[in-house]
Amino acid sequence: MTLPTITDIRAYFMGGASSSSGGQGGGDYHDQGSGHWIDDHIATPMSKYPQYEQSRQSFGINVLGTLVVEVEASDGTIGFAISTAGLIGCFIAEHHLSRFLIGRRVDDIKLIHDQMTNATHFYSGGGGVVINTISCIDLALWDLFGKVVQQPVYSLLGGAVRDEIQFYATGSRPDLAREMGFIGGKIPTHYGPHDGDAGIRAEVERVKRFRGLVGPDFWLMFDCWMSQDVNYAVKLAHAVAPFGVKWLEESFPAAQYESYAALKRQMPPGMMVTSGEHTGNLVAFRTLSETGIDVLQPDVGWCGGLTSLVEIAAIAKSKGQLVVPHGSSVYSHHAVITFVNTPFSEFLMTSPGADEIRPQFDPLLVNEPVPVDGRISKAELTKPGFGVDLNRACPLERPFVH
Numbered sequence: 001m002t003l004p005t006i007t008d009i010r011a012y013f014m015g016g017a018s019s020s021s022g023g024q025g026g027g028d029y030h031d032q033g034s035g036h037w038i039d040d041h042i043a044t045p046m047s048k049y050p051q052y053e054q055s056r057q058s059f060g061i062n063v064l065g066t067l068v069v070e071v072e073a074s075d076g077t078i079g080f081a082i083s084t085a086g087l088i089g090c091f092i093a094e095h096h097l098s099r100f101l102i103g104r105r106v107d108d109i110k111l112i113h114d115q116m117t118n119a120t121h122f123y124s125g126g127g128g129v130v131i132n133t134i135s136c137i138d139l140a141l142w143d144l145f146g147k148v149v150q151q152p153v154y155s156l157l158g159g160a161v162r163d164e165i166q167f168y169a170t171g172s173r174p175d176l177a178r179e180m181g182f183i184g185g186k187i188p189t190h191y192g193p194h195d196g197d198a199g200i201r202a203e204v205e206r207v208k209r210f211r212g213l214v215g216p217d218f219w220l221m222f223d224c225w226m227s228q229d230v231n232y233a234v235k236l237a238h239a240v241a242p243f244g245v246k247w248l249e250e251s252f253p254a255a256q257y258e259s260y261a262a263l264k265r266q267m268p269p270g271m272m273v274t275s276g277e278h279t280g281n282l283v284a285f286r287t288l289s290e291t292g293i294d295v296l297q298p299d300v301g302w303c304g305g306l307t308s309l310v311e312i313a314a315i316a317k318s319k320g321q322l323v324v325p326h327g328s329s330v331y332s333h334h335a336v337i338t339f340v341n342t343p344f345s346e347f348l349m350t351s352p353g354a355d356e357i358r359p360q361f362d363p364l365l366v367n368e369p370v371p372v373d374g375r376i377s378k379a380e381l382t383k384p385g386f387g388v389d390l391n392r393a394c395p396l397e398r399p400f401v402h
């Protein structure tokens with residue numbers, strides 16, 4: 001089979017601060033309408049400022065919006081992917097990174113990834129919107145390659161090591177998640193160091209109530225979204241330990257490695273420390289891994305794409321750590337079903353009340369699979385590429401043309 005070459009790349013955005021079509025959801029799943037659980041008094045590094053305590057959108061969690069990248073091959077095949085990078089990502093994709101794709105063969109994915117990474121060192125800082133954009137292009141290339149050779153991405157990675165993926169659910173209603181068949185529920189913390197011990201007491205009451213609703217064996221976890229300091233995190237961990245909390249997630253900003261190491265040393269026996277969704281490069285993941293935390297949680301749309309995720313999984317595997325990607329739908333499903341150190345994965349509840357199953361990137365992906373009874377079977381992932389199509393009825397805008 002003579003593989004085709006890449007003839008075009010097109011970048012679109014939806015939502016975010018640059019568009020009148022905000023509150024759509026999509027790749028930037030924090031860009032939701034009002035009254036959504038995901039924007040309800042969730043603890044963040046900004047919570048110490050009263051005007052930004054109630055809503056993460058008030059400080060701009062959704063300013064970027066969704067990036068959609070399409071890549072077209074000389075045989076007419078089109079691959080695409082989505083991430084969080086909005087209009088800025090469109091500029092980077094069209095005016096900078098397009099030069100590394102045009103004319104290359106559709107299987108030149110690793111070469112293109114290396115060139116995109118090295119060509120942006122001077123302004124990427126190893127993470128953030130630049131790496132999100134590289135990730136989106138990398139995922140679109142894997143989708144294109146799969147669609148050209150008519151194989152699902154997980155097959156291109158060497159095949160599945162299990163017949164299904166089981167999920168925990170992130171949201172405000174772990175009691176409902178249990179009824180839906182998930183193996184656990186991760187809730188956001190609502191309080192932080194600025195609330196003092198009263199904040200810890202309030203979290204204890206929350207988790208005590210949920211433990212009473214879900215019984216003794218359903219997993220309960222806290223997602224702390226970078227909002228804590230070591231002292232608060234240690235006190236919280238020990239205060240909630242009697243209720244069987246499985247892990248504290250992302251207590252600190254990504255690069256506070258010493259804090260993660262200190263927290264890990266002081267955790268109650270059996271409670272895990274996890275982080276990684278806002279970590280953007282391989283060196284940073286190696287450093288995070290060396291803190292001794294239990295689970296690395298890269299987001300495949302924010303860590304350098306599938307090409308990087310596979311390498312991050314190997315770092316974790318080499319140290320006996322788990323890699324459980326931050327919820328990223330099909331873009332992580334096709335990877336994790338091939339990882340031996342990913343026994344479960346995350347499903348992010350994007351319905352406003354966390355009370356019904358809604359595809360994570362709704363409304364952007366057509367045929368986006370969702371867990372049934374908390375699981376997705378390998379049989380759901382057999383379509384070529386990532387097995388989804390772009391919903392072209394969404395208000396996508398293309399601000400730049402390379």
Ligand SMILES: C[C@H](O)[C@H](O)[C@@H](O)[C@@H](O)C(=O)O
Nearest residue numbers: 042170188223225326327348
């Ligand atoms: C629920 C958390 O605050 C974030 O919104 C979520 O995106 C992420 O941290 C997660 O682990 O799902």
Ligand SMILES: [Mg+2]
Nearest residue numbers: 223249250277
């Ligand atoms: Mg998280």
